[in-house]
Amino acid sequence: MVFWEGYLSDEAMGTFAPIVVYWLYAGMYQILPPLDRYRMHTRKEEEQKNLVPISLVIKGVLLQQLVQATVAQALFWMTSRAGLTGVTVQASLAVQALQILIAMFVMDTWQYFVHRYMHQNKFLYRHIHSQHHRLVVPYAIGALYNHPLEGLLLDTFGGALSYLVSGMTERTAVVFFCFAVVKTVDDHCGLWLPGNIFHLVFQNNTAYHDIHHQLQGTKYNYSQPFFAIWDKLLGTHMPYSLVKRPEGGFEARPVKD
Template identity: 85%
Template sequence: MGTFAPIVVYWLYGGFYQMLPPLDNYRLHTKKEENEKNPVPLSSVIKGVLLQQLVQATVAQLLFMFTSQANLSGVTGQPSIPIQIVQIAVAMLVMDTWQYFVHRYMHQNKFLYRHIHSKHHRLVVPYAIGALYNHPLEGLLLDTLGGAISFLVSGMTARTAVVFFCFAVVKTVDDHCGLWLPGNIFHLFFQNNSAYHDIHHQLQGTKYNYSQPFFPIWDKLLGTYVPYSLVKRPEGGFEARLIKD
């Protein structure tokens, strides 16, 4: 479950967004912009995501096998709910920290950006299915290794990991959905949301808003946070605009 549930959730949740009607009144970019600015076809995006998930599944299987064998002589059973909540909170902070610094370095290092991270930014207009469209090496370093470190540092069990990784997948997909839907619970509880991350995908915003997937803590602490305003377009939908001094 810890290996395959997040993959199933990714395609179910991402597929849900993909199957929605155009929803022009809630889009952060027009459908025309999506077609014109994104040079990579949907079929290539799907293949890239499947490749990354194959790597993730392999690493997860090895990780769960290793940790389960290491705990054979230890205490068995599931921790209490409060302990699991604390473990998930720790995992969220660890994942945010790992992803912020690795992500930011991939932008600052010209070689890494040109040959690795720029693949993800080929989706100038992000959409849900493309949330994990990355270079395989980036997928390994940023997502797979970051998830493994979060799992190990937090001390969570494999059962708790199912909840955490499924939630992280849903949050990541939602951040890339390209929509500003009314009542979206992630917009209510997370400042790091679809508009926040859309700013980062814009050409003028690639040096800002690196934080993913949960909180903007490191952006705000280290000066890479840029505020934005949501402006209604005359033809419908919204536009996330940077607010710079």
């Protein structure tokens, strides 16, 4: 039994809960005080380097989420009609945990290769993926500031593949998709906060992804959102050292592998 039972279907919850979680979690970061001593970049750098104002970022994220929600509902309907889903009995917690782990690996694999290709293909980078890199200094609300087509390829189709391959139910998928959204927002938050569990558990974290958004790292650290496996296996891993800036805050500096 879950709190939305009787009000929303699991399919609808799997589509709309991640959107709500995105704005709640990203909004939490947005309303925090400046926290200059934990920032990966100074506020001056954010103002000077970012190429798009926050108002357009918010509009871009909302547009992407509208497109994704529409396509996600269509995909749920098609997979259900095709008999690819329909499992309603929840597995044990151990099995669900394994399914989520499998889904994490599938999503990482899909997103690594699509993301990397968008950097290698000049047309795709110029007309699609470069939109995300207008935020040279990432922040939480801009985590999903992508071209709508990129959102479909990376997130919607990657999520659908993870869901189908793992064999999880729609109800388990709600947990997985919300977790993936929280992790993605955290990777773009621009803050190195003490005690952040994602920084302790995952090597692919805020500093790791910050390297990718910098000029010297655009051809490295493609992995998202969970592990750094493919970067390390395929030679696109750029290690870094996290150092304190004299004026406060932190800086992720690339080091030789």
